[in-house]
Amino acid sequence: MSDDESAQTEPLSTEDPPTDSRSSMDRIAGVGSSVRQALLVPALAVLTALIVGAIIIAVTDLDTLPLWGTDPGAAFSQTMSGIGKAYKALFVGSLGSSRAISETLFAATPLILAGLAVAVGFQAGLFNIGVNGQMHIGGMVALWVGFSFTLPAIIHIPLAIAAAIMGGAIWGGISGLLKARTGAHEVITTIMLNFVALFMVDYLLKTSVFQATGRNDPISEKVNATAQFPTLVGDYRLHIGFFFSLAAVAFVWWLMYRSTIGFEFRAVGYNPHGGRYAGMSVAWIYLGVMAVSGGLAGIAGTNQILGLEPYRGISNFAGTVGFDAIALALLGRSHPVGVLFAGILFGALRAGGREMQGAAGVPIDLVLVLQALIIVMIAAPRLVRAIYRIKTPDQDMSTTVSTGWGG
Amino acid sequence: MELALTGITKQFPGVLANDNVNLRVAEGEIVALLGENGAGKTTLMNILYGLYHPTAGTVEIDGKPVQFQSPGDAIDAGIGMVHQHFMLVPVFTVAENVILGDEPTKRLGVINRAKARDAVTEISRRYNLDVDPDATIEDLPVGIQQRVEIIKVLERQARFVVFDEPTSVLTPTEVDGFFEIVQSLKADGKGIIFISHKLGEALEIADRIVIMRRGKTVAEVLPKDIDEAGLAELMVGRPVDLVVDKAPADPKDVVLAVENLTVLDDRNRRSVDGVSFQVRSGEIVGIAGVQGNGQTELVEALTGLRTPLGGRVRLKGEDMTTASPRAMHQANVAHVPEDRQKSGLVLPFTVTENIILNSYYEEPLSRGVIMDWDEARDRATRLVEEYDVRTPGIDVPVSNLSGGNQQKVIVAREFDRDVALVIASQPTRGIDVGSIEYIHSRIVEERDLGAAVLIVSSELEEVMALSDRVLVMYAGKIAGEFDASASTTEVGLAMLGSADEAEEAS
Numbered sequence: 001m002s003d004d005e006s007a008q009t010e011p012l013s014t015e016d017p018p019t020d021s022r023s024s025m026d027r028i029a030g031v032g033s034s035v036r037q038a039l040l041v042p043a044l045a046v047l048t049a050l051i052v053g054a055i056i057i058a059v060t061d062l063d064t065l066p067l068w069g070t071d072p073g074a075a076f077s078q079t080m081s082g083i084g085k086a087y088k089a090l091f092v093g094s095l096g097s098s099r100a101i102s103e104t105l106f107a108a109t110p111l112i113l114a115g116l117a118v119a120v121g122f123q124a125g126l127f128n129i130g131v132n133g134q135m136h137i138g139g140m141v142a143l144w145v146g147f148s149f150t151l152p153a154i155i156h157i158p159l160a161i162a163a164a165i166m167g168g169a170i171w172g173g174i175s176g177l178l179k180a181r182t183g184a185h186e187v188i189t190t191i192m193l194n195f196v197a198l199f200m201v202d203y204l205l206k207t208s209v210f211q212a213t214g215r216n217d218p219i220s221e222k223v224n225a226t227a228q229f230p231t232l233v234g235d236y237r238l239h240i241g242f243f244f245s246l247a248a249v250a251f252v253w254w255l256m257y258r259s260t261i262g263f264e265f266r267a268v269g270y271n272p273h274g275g276r277y278a279g280m281s282v283a284w285i286y287l288g289v290m291a292v293s294g295g296l297a298g299i300a301g302t303n304q305i306l307g308l309e310p311y312r313g314i315s316n317f318a319g320t321v322g323f324d325a326i327a328l329a330l331l332g333r334s335h336p337v338g339v340l341f342a343g344i345l346f347g348a349l350r351a352g353g354r355e356m357q358g359a360a361g362v363p364i365d366l367v368l369v370l371q372a373l374i375i376v377m378i379a380a381p382r383l384v385r386a387i388y389r390i391k392t393p394d395q396d397m398s399t400t401v402s403t404g405w406g407g
Numbered sequence: 408m409e410l411a412l413t414g415i416t417k418q419f420p421g422v423l424a425n426d427n428v429n430l431r432v433a434e435g436e437i438v439a440l441l442g443e444n445g446a447g448k449t450t451l452m453n454i455l456y457g458l459y460h461p462t463a464g465t466v467e468i469d470g471k472p473v474q475f476q477s478p479g480d481a482i483d484a485g486i487g488m489v490h491q492h493f494m495l496v497p498v499f500t501v502a503e504n505v506i507l508g509d510e511p512t513k514r515l516g517v518i519n520r521a522k523a524r525d526a527v528t529e530i531s532r533r534y535n536l537d538v539d540p541d542a543t544i545e546d547l548p549v550g551i552q553q554r555v556e557i558i559k560v561l562e563r564q565a566r567f568v569v570f571d572e573p574t575s576v577l578t579p580t581e582v583d584g585f586f587e588i589v590q591s592l593k594a595d596g597k598g599i600i601f602i603s604h605k606l607g608e609a610l611e612i613a614d615r616i617v618i619m620r621r622g623k624t625v626a627e628v629l630p631k632d633i634d635e636a637g638l639a640e641l642m643v644g645r646p647v648d649l650v651v652d653k654a655p656a657d658p659k660d661v662v663l664a665v666e667n668l669t670v671l672d673d674r675n676r677r678s679v680d681g682v683s684f685q686v687r688s689g690e691i692v693g694i695a696g697v698q699g700n701g702q703t704e705l706v707e708a709l710t711g712l713r714t715p716l717g718g719r720v721r722l723k724g725e726d727m728t729t730a731s732p733r734a735m736h737q738a739n740v741a742h743v744p745e746d747r748q749k750s751g752l753v754l755p756f757t758v759t760e761n762i763i764l765n766s767y768y769e770e771p772l773s774r775g776v777i778m779d780w781d782e783a784r785d786r787a788t789r790l791v792e793e794y795d796v797r798t799p800g801i802d803v804p805v806s807n808l809s810g811g812n813q814q815k816v817i818v819a820r821e822f823d824r825d826v827a828l829v830i831a832s833q834p835t836r837g838i839d840v841g842s843i844e845y846i847h848s849r850i851v852e853e854r855d856l857g858a859a860v861l862i863v864s865s866e867l868e869e870v871m872a873l874s875d876r877v878l879v880m881y882a883g884k885i886a887g888e889f890d891a892s893a894s895t896t897e898v899g900l901a902m903l904g905s906a907d908e909a910e911e912a913s
Contacts, residue, residue: 259776260768267764270753276712277742277750278765279733 042331042338044384045377046345049370054083056369057362086360093355094348100355102236108347109307110135112245113300114325115332115339116252117172117293121186122334123256124289125269130175130190131297132322133197138168138298139305140201143210143313146223146306156226160306161244164298171197172294173287180283186290194322202315210313220313229307241307245343248296252336255292265289297322327375346371408434408469410486410567410598415464417450424450425461426622432567432598437589439601439613443642443839444809447622448602452569456488457481487565489556491572497545501538502527505559530558534591550581557588567598574608575837578697579867579899586612604642604839606635607868620644643841653851656875658687660723662828662859663709668718670704678704680883681718686828691850691860693874697902698865701883703745706832706863710742711735722828736765741821741853745832745863747810751817754806758798759787761805762820786823794819795845811842818846822853829853829860835869847873867902871895 058079059065067075094104114131121128128134142164149156175193178184204210205218212221229239256262268275268285276282304317328346332338353367377384384390411431417424425447432438442448453459455466457475465472468484475481478488495504502523511519511526527540536554544552553573560568570589574582589599589612603609609616610630618626618641626641639647663686670679678701686692696702707713709720711732720728722738735742744750752761763772763783771782787801796815798808805813814834821829831850835843850873854860864870870877871891879887879901887901 258778258780260773260778261776263760263767263778267753267756267760270755271749273750274753274764277710277732277744279731279736281731 040390041381041384042333042342042374042378044388044390045331045374048377048384048387049373050087052373053366053370054087056366057083057086082360086356086362086366089356089359089362090349090352092352092359094352098233099236100351102233102238103351103354104344104348105242106237106239106308106347107350108343109239109241109245110300110303110321111324111328111346112340112343113248113296113303114321115328115343116245116248116336117296117300118325118329119332119334119336119339120252120256120265120296121289121293122329123262123269124265124285125272126176126179126186126286126289126293128172128175128190128290128293128297129187129326130172130193130294130322131300131325132318133190133194134168134171134294134297135301135304135318135322136197136201137171137301138164138294139301139317140204140210140313141167141298142227142302143220143223143305146227146311147221149227150224151226153226153230156224157229157306160227161299161302164302165295166298168298168301169291169295172290172292172297174290176287176290179290180286186286198316201313201317205313205315212312218315223306223311227306228311229303237308239307241303244299244303246340248299249336249340252296256336261288300325324371327371330378331374408566408596408598409467411467411470412451412455413465413467415451415454415466416462417447417454417459418462423622425454425464428464428619428622428624430600430617430624432600434566434598435593435596437593437599437601437612437614439603439609439616440619441603441606441609441616441638441642442619443604443841444811444837445839446619446642448619449571450622451619452488452571452600452602455481455486455569482563482565485564485566486569487560487563487567488569489553489560489571489573491575493552493556495544495552495555497543499544500540501542501544501547501555501558502540504544504555505540505562507559509563526562527558530561534561534588534595536588548581549576550578550584553577553581553585554588557592561592565597567600568592569600569602571602572604572837573601574603574605578865580697580903582608606638606642606840609638610635618642639840643839647840648844651847651851651872654855656690656854658690658875659857660688661685662688662723663861664719664721664724665709666719666721668705668708668720669716670701670708670713671716672701672704677716678883679708679715682880682883682885683718684878684885684888686859686861688827688857688859689854690875691854691862691873693870693877694861694863694880695867695870695877695898695902696865696880696886700880702832702863702865702880705880706742706745706830709735709830709861710740733765739824739827741824741826741829741831741858743814743817743821743829743831743834745836747813747817752805752813755804757803758791758796758801758805758808758816759783761816762787762790762801764820766820790819790823794822794849809839809842811838811845814838814842814846818849822849826853826856826858829858830863831861832863833865834862835864836866867895867899871898 061079061082064075064078064082067078093100095101114135117131117134118128142160145160145163151159171193175186175189178189179186202218205220210220212219229241231237231239256266264275264280264285267278268280268282272282275285300321301318304321305311305313324346328342329339332342349367349370353364356362356366357364409431413429415425415428428447428451430438430440430451440448450459454461457478457480466475467473473484475484496507499507502520505527506523511522513519524540527538530536531538536558538551538554538558544555553576573585577585593599601609601613613630616628616630616638617624618638620642636647665685666683668679668682669677672678682705684692694702704713708715711730711734714729718728719726722740727735727738748754753764763786766772767778772779784801791798791801794815796819797812805816808816829850834846834850850860850862862870862873875891877889877891877893877898878885879898881902881904886904889898
């Protein structure tokens, strides 16, 4: 048996086969896939998730379920209208009005930044699960700058962001340094540093430096108005942070594809041996990647403090953004533009999810289910291909062997 | 009793990998299947092994058509395959590996180890394989691991055995042992398909040689009717120069001076132990030796990838003992690494990206951190043309290229400068005859332009053909020095350590 299986997963190579040295993570992360390929699977994944989501809505509709036994026709129409109502609300809540669009982009802002952080790591063969912790550190630094000074906004905001980038870069850099120096796996160190950051925030928020006067719970002083991100339209929540995230998309694209630094990141990401032979310092590059990734996460953290009410540091202010970011980097195939669209999609799900809960009575948790389903589909591209009967272009020619984690 | 593939055609999108291919092998016969990379040998064998389904054509055993849906079907029909890359579990014993997937069991599903061991001992004795069933795979040398693969195939009652490039991983002595095993399999009535691109081996072992080119079987010859040059011509489709054509060397100044160099390997053993030699401008020095005698570590130390424990490396008089790979590159040292896919290339990168892989940071390819892709593409376009790299374009991933063309990309990248020293490890391993010829001529050209050249190869014939002077490495030491006129036998003996003893005795 195992003989057969191993034979099937590895090409019989008398000659140099077009073997792919990419790790399974790279393939899941979509690093290096062609544009058409890059779009096809994610699009179908989203579609499939929506279909499965509809089925979940149907089978959890407790009012209609008993009706299937007595009057299937009515049950069917009731279920369909329930699904229709839920998805309509999802759409209306995310794109149906200018306020809805504002809410979508507002929710997308930190997701895009955090997604870029993960994507940079993927491109360089590193799995940064520590975006959450890097956001907390970056956010705390921005918070401190935000309430400690009163400066013109044009100076104050950039200063806070620069400080947050530094904070996040250092926090990410620790994992990079540990990997470079000792070979410690970044997955382990970043996860652990998440906990350190999370509880350090709780601790710091109760120290006299941060804690709001007259409070006993972990909540900080309010950020001065000069450091708060100005909103863009009327009383909508969308703020200039969205433009920062667009700028970050452009920057990451330039960095990865137009600079020597990105060339090194990508070369080492695909093949650290090759990078070393070509004279690159793999250790420094790991440090650099984690610093850039952490810096981007730091900006995402800033957004959580300077970009929304109550403009204060609170416990776990990064929420789940750092983890959703992994999902959307996968969905965006680790390409900055892909991450931009994936971020907007996830933002739309969040904004629409609230409307769905309110108008259609479908719990907002369904959004999390949808997100999770999308990721399962992305992680199992063969599943999507099997469902839609898409033939892999070189299915026969090169079945690759997974080589485990890239790092 | 015969296995016959008739009219096999396999169409991949855009590629006709097999075009009406015919191959038959009788029991008790050894058929060599020769062909360049990409000639379709692999596809044909994958069809035989049930991994691919032919677009047209039939596979017949003893005149009865068979259809294999999976390798399992092929195994049941008596087809065995010994892969180039062994499929063994390193931490299991020989017996455990042999029964893996087909475990004999006692009641309650308990594995019958005694039976497994007996089977291994039985087969081992019958074919004179000399394999200990209780040895752990990772402790065994490659040659013995290959025998375990053979036992695996025999244990499953294979009547036809396919060997996929079986000698590429073996030392010269192991090759001799392997040929004896193949002969004993033949004597026992097995039909053997021997896939190779080594012409000499095919002539030595085969009863019949089938040559494939561009998906077709172009010729079928008997070894007695042909020589190596004839085979090469059939494989490539044009006359090939097997002898490296070069003028006598005209050595000038010392470029590389290695003094008493000692290098530790990954397991902290002295794999290079007090080695001293010099390479002069305008000469090619070859380092021969069975693989694993310190050549890898020596090259790594010379190219800055490994810090030596002691000794000196001087380049044109300058101390480069602890120089980084980049410093060596900047000192105009060209390095063709021994494993092109692992170290020499970034496979998913395009041809362009691989061409600039070690010079991307220099002007005019970049200014500061800003890359100039137009410049990079210009260089790639020029080098692809100049070095005859056969590629659909400069923007395709280098993984799409054949081994020979991948190697040309590396050679182009490394030689496109005023090279002072060439260090080439296994420069032609696993590539086709045409590319070998081309790369050899390029190396000689660099010599004639005044570069010092150091060739490290485990293929003795290559070293002898290319070098002006040959050093033999054995157990981390230089075990002998020969000039180009020395006989292969003489050098071959030194590779096995006999000259070393002679030297110590004197």
